[in-house]
Amino acid sequence: MRWLVGLFLLAQGAGLPAAAVTCEDIDHLGASYTICEVTADEDLQLFLRDSAGDILGGFSAVENDTGRELAFAMNAGMYHQNRDPVGHYIEDGIQESRVISSDGPGNFGLLPNGVFCIADTLRVFETFDYLDRQPNCTHAVQSGPMLVIDSALHPQFIANGKSKFIRNGVGTSSDGSRAVFAISNNAVNFHDFGTLFRDRLSLPDALYFDGKISRLYAPSLNRSDFGWQLGSIVGVLN
Structure with a gap:
């Protein structure tokens, strides 16, 4: 029996790599969410097209291509019918589409919206702040609306809003050392989704990715959602 204990302790202390991502299910305001936390030193990337230039569209396609x-x-950000990004998009330092700073229809145009930037740090920027700062992002995707801006909820969110969907998004820590990705497992409104990041996760900035089509791949939880073909995807490669 001692040798089994010894092997366990050896494995614990032998410098074995920790899981790249920590995922768990949590509750907030009576709804269930799955969150996955990623640190800035992990291989977090955006994925849109394969080596032939075709839209990947799914998680297995990312693995096959890489x-x-x-x-x-x-899923990360909104897309047109052809699955091109609606707004700003950078992958591997190459800009595919420009920043859209004007208001417009739908959730994307519900200003303020924002940009999720992957560089040496992980940051969610409000769009005009992003344009002012011009951060050097290796990967970036624009979406909207912002959920939390400097620890304040988006000004147009309503506490008892009736529009409820499965939703997903990302929040970042104040020092840029980590990002927390969240997907609701129940239909929720924007207000409650925003308070998840601000009040439950204590993140000062958070961005909405999408709703209805929201999907998560979390092998540590034996979860691989299926559904519509996707546009841009955010993920950590082992």
Whole structure:
């Protein structure tokens, strides 16, 4: 029996790599969410097209194209009918589409919206702040609306809003060292989704990715959502 204990302790202390992403189910205001936390030193990327230039559209396609396994992934940002990004998009330092700073129809145009930037740090920027700062993002995707801006909820959110959907998004810590991705497992309104990031996760800035089509790949939870073909995808490669 001692040798079993010894092997366990050896494995615990032998410098084995920690899981790249920590995912868990949590409750907030009577709804269930799955959250996945990623630190800035992980291989977090955006994925849109394969090596032939075609839209990947799904989690398995990312793995097939890169030849690597995903530790975590979810849809990231809104897309047109052809699945091109609605707003700003950068992948591997190459800009595919520009920033859209004007208001417009739908959730994307519900200003303020924002940009999720992957660089040495992980940041959610309000769009005009992003334009002012011009951060050097290796990967970036614009979406909207912002959920939390400097620890304040989006000004147009209503506490008892009747519009409820499965929703997903990302929040970042004040020092840029980590990002927390969340998807609701129940239909929720924007207000409650925003308070998840501000009050439950204590993150000062958070951005909405999408609703209805929201999907998560979290192998540590034996979860791989299926459904519509996706546009841009965010994920961590092992």
